[in-house]
Amino acid sequence: MKNDYQTATIVKIEIETPIVKNFILDIKLLARPGQYVMVWIPGQNEKPFGVMSTDPFSLSIAKVGPFSTLMHNLAKGDKLSFRGPYGNGFTLKGKKIVLVGGGYGAVPLYFLASTIGNGKRKNITVILGAKTKSLLPFVAKFKALGCKTVFATDDGSYGIKGFTTDVFDTMLKTEKIDSVYTCGPEIMMRKIADICYHKKIFCQVSMEKYFKCGGLGLCGECNCKGKLVCVDGPVFNGKFLVE
Amino acid sequence: MKKNLIDLSVKIKTVTLKNPTILASGLLGLDVKTLERVVKGGAGAVTMKSLTKEPRKGHNNPIIVEFEGGFMNAVGYANKGIDCGAEEFSRWRNVVPLIGSIVAPTSEEFCELVEKIQQIPIKALEIALSCPHTPGYGLLAGQGTPKATSHITKTVKKKLHSTIPLIVKLSPSVPALGEIAKAAESEGADAINMGNTLGPGMKIDINRASPILAFKVGGMSGPAIKPVMIRCVYDLYEAVKIPIIATGGITTGEDMIEAIMAGATAVGVGTAIYYRGISVFTKIVKEVEQWMSEKNYKNIMSLRGIAHQT
Numbered sequence: 365m366k367n368d369y370q371t372a373t374i375v376k377i378e379i380e381t382p383i384v385k386n387f388i389l390d391i392k393l394l395a396r397p398g399q400y401v402m403v404w405i406p407g408q409n410e411k412p413f414g415v416m417s418t419d420p421f422s423l424s425i426a427k428v429g430p431f432s433t434l435m436h437n438l439a440k441g442d443k444l445s446f447r448g449p450y451g452n453g454f455t456l457k458g459k460k461i462v463l464v465g466g467g468y469g470a471v472p473l474y475f476l477a478s479t480i481g482n483g484k485r486k487n488i489t490v491i492l493g494a495k496t497k498s499l500l501p502f503v504a505k506f507k508a509l510g511c512k513t514v515f516a517t518d519d520g521s522y523g524i525k526g527f528t529t530d531v532f533d534t535m536l537k538t539e540k541i542d543s544v545y546t547c548g549p550e551i552m553m554r555k556i557a558d559i560c561y562h563k564k565i566f567c568q569v570s571m572e573k574y575f576k577c578g579g580l581g582l583c584g585e586c587n588c589k590g591k592l593v594c595v596d597g598p599v600f601n602g603k604f605l606v607e
Numbered sequence: 608m609k610k611n612l613i614d615l616s617v618k619i620k621t622v623t624l625k626n627p628t629i630l631a632s633g634l635l636g637l638d639v640k641t642l643e644r645v646v647k648g649g650a651g652a653v654t655m656k657s658l659t660k661e662p663r664k665g666h667n668n669p670i671i672v673e674f675e676g677g678f679m680n681a682v683g684y685a686n687k688g689i690d691c692g693a694e695e696f697s698r699w700r701n702v703v704p705l706i707g708s709i710v711a712p713t714s715e716e717f718c719e720l721v722e723k724i725q726q727i728p729i730k731a732l733e734i735a736l737s738c739p740h741t742p743g744y745g746l747l748a749g750q751g752t753p754k755a756t757s758h759i760t761k762t763v764k765k766k767l768h769s770t771i772p773l774i775v776k777l778s779p780s781v782p783a784l785g786e787i788a789k790a791a792e793s794e795g796a797d798a799i800n801m802g803n804t805l806g807p808g809m810k811i812d813i814n815r816a817s818p819i820l821a822f823k824v825g826g827m828s829g830p831a832i833k834p835v836m837i838r839c840v841y842d843l844y845e846a847v848k849i850p851i852i853a854t855g856g857i858t859t860g861e862d863m864i865e866a867i868m869a870g871a872t873a874v875g876v877g878t879a880i881y882y883r884g885i886s887v888f889t890k891i892v893k894e895v896e897q898w899m900s901e902k903n904y905k906n907i908m909s910l911r912g913i914a915h916q917t
Contacts, residue, residue, distance in 0.1 A: 365673050365674075365675070366673070367672070367673040368673070369812050369814070369815075369819070371812075371814040371815060402668075402669075404668075404669060404819070406812070406815045406817035406819075407817060407821070408667070408821075409668050409821065410667075410668035410669045410821075413666070441812075443815065445812070445814070445815055445860060499834045549852050575668075576670050576671075576682070576685065577666075577670065577671045577680075578668070578669075580671060580881055581633070581880070581881065581885075582634050582635070582671065582678075582679075582877075582878070582880060582881055583633075583634065583670070583671070583682065584634065584635035584636060584637045584638070584639065584641050584656070585636075585685075586633075587637055587640065587641045589640065590641060590643065590644060591639035592635075592641070
């Protein structure tokens with residue numbers, strides 16, 4: 365059945381930042397950028413995580429609570445069970461693309477960038493922000509993809525001192541952008557969505573909500589402005605966040 | 608015959624439903640906006656997710672798992688509590704009736720909840736005495752007996768405004784079902800919801816050698832349980848005179864017709880939302896209208912209980 369769990373084996377664990385680990389699995393997954401899976405630890409809990417890559421299937425997990433701590437305790441050779449993928453994913457449009465990520469919000473954006481053809485990636489600008497240098501994930505990975513990168517830290521320890529939203533705002537003064545994809549803290553995404561809405565730039569946001577039935581659209585736990593984030597999202601057009 | 612001449616409206620005491628489909632409690636019923644979507648999807652009435660006295664976290668995930676004929680769930684009454692819930696649903700302005708739903712471990716606590724929930728614009732109140740997977744509530748609190756049902760119904764009925772019909776939701780998984788329904792009816796219940804999820808059941812993931820649900824067991828819903836529900840409704844139609852809401856596996860128009868022929872006045876729809884989307888209510892209604900127009904039936908209630916004639 366569609367909602368059965370698949371069990372894979374962890375073949376490699378990368379330390380991305382002091383709080384983020386990438387789990388590389390021994391299987392391929394059929395998924396679109398922006399989709400998520402429900403990861404299950406038997407006898408414990410089940411949580412949604414955005415897909416980082418599909419071949420091999422990888423998840424990038426920030427240690428933020430009890431469940432992700434359990435995940436971080438897993439080792440190479442351990443099993444990892446999940447169901448999905450679920451959700452709608454991003455709609456890729458236009459040529460000049462900007463990705464705006466806050467913290468581990470970079471994960472689905474990295475997946476999106478990696479699916480764009482090699483020759484076209486020079487048209488992608490990635491703006492990534494975090495509190496401080498050590499918490500910036502995927503710096504090397506985005507560079508390796510050949511995207512233009514701009515980094516912002518709250519404390520100025522790496523890249524520009526300030527917020528991704530300011531970087532984006534400044535960038536719009538000199539460059540013409542076709543579409544913007546953003547994932548990170550809601551306040552950041554709302555700001556980006558607001559700017560794009562007023563400048564009529566296509567924008568998509570990837571929402572994070574607490575899921576219970578996760579991907580089935582039955583329980584209603586993830587309701588947000590009349591939408592169910594688990595099935596109607598997690599990706600929405602930017603207007604969704606514009607007040 | 609033109610379809611618009613077909614009368615699908617039904618009555619549960621004083622409440623008229625434009626069609627017999629009701630969103631079952633526990634699905635999508637956390638907030639007004641989502642319930643308004645269910646109304647757009649064609650529901651004749653909507654039931655909120657059950658509220659408890661205090662906020663409850665419920666069971667850990669997974670709270671639901673699919674099996675061959677439906678789903679099993681053990682949510683454990685996760686909800687924000689009566690105060691928060693009442694505030695949310697006090698904003699209900701839709702013409703489609705909102706059915707309140709409350710659960711409690713004791714009749715005293717039921718009364719406290721009745722006090723609060725009847726302040727908001729509900730058109731009927733459902734009390735579930737039948738949850739199979741939450742310690743302290745329903746079956747796990749011994750509420751699935753004629754004695755307990757009688758006591759709780761009587762106490763709640765005393766507290767409840769006479770203008771708000773009381774629906775008692777029973778379990779398909781207990782003996783003496785007819786006796787329980789009769790107990791509810793004789794203490795003033797205005798309708799029976801037949802019923803809650805079946806079981807509980809269990810599903811084990813063989814790759815992890817572990818039950819999947821965090822609570823290990825869960826109530827079964829979906830097409831697989833429909834024959835049990837139909838039998839229960841059929842039996843209850845002979846046991847009580849009050850309307851019966853048939854809940855359990857209703858997915859298509861044919862399912863609804865079957866339940867009404869067994870004796871139901873209305874049907875609860877839940878798991879079918881997974882299979883057919885939020886517009887499942889409209890789909891069911893259209894299928895019923897089509898069938899009735901082909902068979903030359905004009906009034907849905909003329910089908911009620913006709914399977915008992917043979």
